[in-house]
Amino acid sequence: MFNVGDHVVYPFHGAGTIKDIEEKDVLGEILSYYILHFPLVDVTLMLPENRINDSGLRKVIDQSELDSLIEALQNGPDLPPTTSHFSRETENLLKSGSIIDAAHLISSLSRKQTERANGLHIQDRNHLQKARQMIASELVLVNDMSEEQAYEFIDDALLEMKQA
Structure with a gap:
């Protein structure tokens, strides 16, 4: 499934690396845990192997998918008013863990931000920041960027959208 050293994305946390797989005795049962580290937010967590499929954990995107990411950043759907x-x-x-969903969210909220005279509501700003962080964390691992x-x-990518 996954191995130590794999770069993965865990929904809502962003991209990280599997640092170790440990076995723990829990109530007399030996369970395997993936030890994940998320460098951008400096968080380490343990994910039970038997919950991997339900967790949404996935490998980071390939370099070949960067064009799709740029397209999603530039052409996200329009958003309805905040409710x-x-x-x-x-x-x-955000919890889906999909980089395309996060890119669409950034695109839509960025467009909304430029249309509003007084900017985004606090909740929208927080969602925008979280989506940006999730994508940035994946780009750091995929593209070896700072x-x-x-x-x-x-x-x-967003600037190109505005100029188009």
Whole structure:
């Protein structure tokens, strides 16, 4: 399934690396745990192997998928006005772990931000920041970029959208 050293994405946390696979005795049962480290947020967590399929854990995208990412950043769907229902949908997009969902969210919220005279509501700003962080964390591992370069990559794609 996954091996030590694999770069993976864990929904809502972003991209990280499998540092180890440990066996633990839990109530007399030996269970395997993946030890994941997320460098951008400096978080380490243990994920039971028997919950991998339900967790949404996936490998990071390939270099060949960067064009699809740029396309998603530039052509995200329009968003409806902020409502509590929309907020739940936005949370679900972030929890999906899909880089394309996160890119669509960034595109839509960035477009909304430029259309509003007083910017985004706090909840939308938080979602935008979280989506940017998730994509940046994956770009750092996929493209061997620094964190700053990853955010520049996102901003450059959005700038091209505005100029088009």
